[in-house]
Amino acid sequence: MKSAIFRIFFICGLVIACNPPLETIQPTKKNISESVFASGLIKAKNQYRAYANSNGILLSILVEEGQLVKEGQILLEVSNESAKFSRESAELARNFNDRKENELKIKELEVSIEFAKNKFENDSLLLIRQKNLWSKGIGTANELEQRQLNFQNSKTQFLSAQLRYQDYKRELEFNERNASKNLAISKSLEGDLMLKSKIDGKVYALLVEKGEMVNPQTPLAIIGSDEDFILEMQIDEYDVVKIQSNQRVLIKMDSYRGEVFEAKITKINPIMDEQTKSFTAEAEFVKGPKVLYPNMNFEANILIQTKENALTIPRAYLFKDQYVIDSNKDTIQVEVGLKDYQLVEIKSGISEQTILIKPSL
Template sequence: MGTQLDLDQKRLTAESSLISLESARIKYNDLLKQLVLNAKQAKNNLAISRSRESDYTIKSELDGKVYYIYPSQGEIVNPQTPLAIIGDSAHFYLELDVDEYDIVKIKLGQEVLITMDSYKGQAFEARVSKIDPLMNERTKTFLIEAVFTKQPPVLYPNLTAEANIIIQKKENALIIPRDYLINDSFVLVHKTEKKLVKTGIKDYQKVEILQGLTNQDAIYKPEE
């Protein structure tokens, strides 16, 4: 049998062990909480890093073909810097300048005949799709947009074209070059002889003759 002293010592040892165990549990719980917190922070940091990665990936909101890239590799850009020209290679529209004297004759849906240096000897059909109501004060012209109804097989942005907007049609009309007309009323039927004519539909290149000439008459271009 042990003494009272031995019993007290064992009791103290047991109490000390319980205190150490509780302290270890507290440290364990604190460490576990810290590990959980660190894991959450690491997960958040990973999500932030992934979201920032998308900032360096440039995506267009529209499908299309890249025609030009502005910055060179390694060049620093900002959010306002244009990066590229992207377009739909299957659909093109035409930008036409119309003089202020003719703009009142233009209406949506009018037929347009297009000739291009890239397609010599061919004509393509289009329709007026938009009329910009604000005149360019410098050029005194209005911007008109047209869309092809018969599109060339291959096109590129910024190609030049000549357009004739059909504002009126007339069958079997007698026409002459506009620069053969003198003072909008006369033509030369001989080198020096003028003949009075009555004109009809006209544009910058051609003019309709209503009276004064037949398709058998010869005319001469005035000397400049």
């Protein structure tokens, strides 16, 4: 008899072990928010890579990583002998064509004009006098013709001297302007050998070492704001239409575990990356952590909409996105509203009194 009772209890134990109690819940009213997940990197505001402006050898590095710099401050210097010689040649040409350096030539032409003018005026008077004598029957036709010829020659020389003077002045002015422009270009090219900061900020990284060959495709440094940072995140193309400026963003960072920071959307780039099939969006902290560095990782939940006192159930109790199972094991169709990572809003189909069974996988 005892053996039979033991077998009965043993069988019942197996039945209970094989059929664990069903997990059940009742819907509850809670606040729920729909959000879009995104991940990204922290960047310094106005962060940029500084590139060499010309070919050459990195002659000197005038700053250190972590150093604060001002806009226009020289960061690095590139050596380029060709640019230096070009500037020196342009300076020589500019000096050669400088008006002050050509004053002697100008004075010489002015003297020539004055001499030609005096000769022209003298020959003019002699011609008038000869004509007066000829009118009185004094002199010969040959003398009159000679006076006319002298007058024409001196007139031509006077006009020619004036033209030479004007042409030389035009040529001098042109050469002077051209030489000045060439010198300005040469100085600009030589100035390009000095890499200057575009902003007031911080040197976050120096990417080259002294003595290296560089060219315009060579990034030399990373510069950015030392106080203001932006959150650059990637948004899936299926979610980007839900994103708008000024939406709240909840930020979690590995460097600040257990803390949640609030930010807001400030910019959505209007072009999709064809490789990642995502859009880039930017946000700024409403109140951020005290210490931040570029390229720190973060995870973001962009809040699309929020509803208070909504009827909710855990997402694990919903299957096929529209059905639940009650305590009678009946399948009930429900109308679903907002969803987050744990809860789902139920707009109709069940009430707070409905007991639900967790669907088996």
